[in-house]
Amino acid sequence: MDEKKIKCPVCKKESAWKDNPFRPFCSERCRMIDLGKWAAEEYRIAGEKKVPLPGEGDEIK
């Protein structure tokens, strides 16, 4: 009854907390996806300034 379940933040699948070296992810795959996501975002911020695409810049509020 003390099986703690966690919800993987990547695929939203429930997995066991216990004996899970990849927690809070369900698997190494999801962990890598999450790490890759952050790395990609940092790369994007560092690599280029956000330039509005044609059309996007017209959205003046």
Ligand SMILES: [Zn+2]
């Ligand atoms: Zn997952």
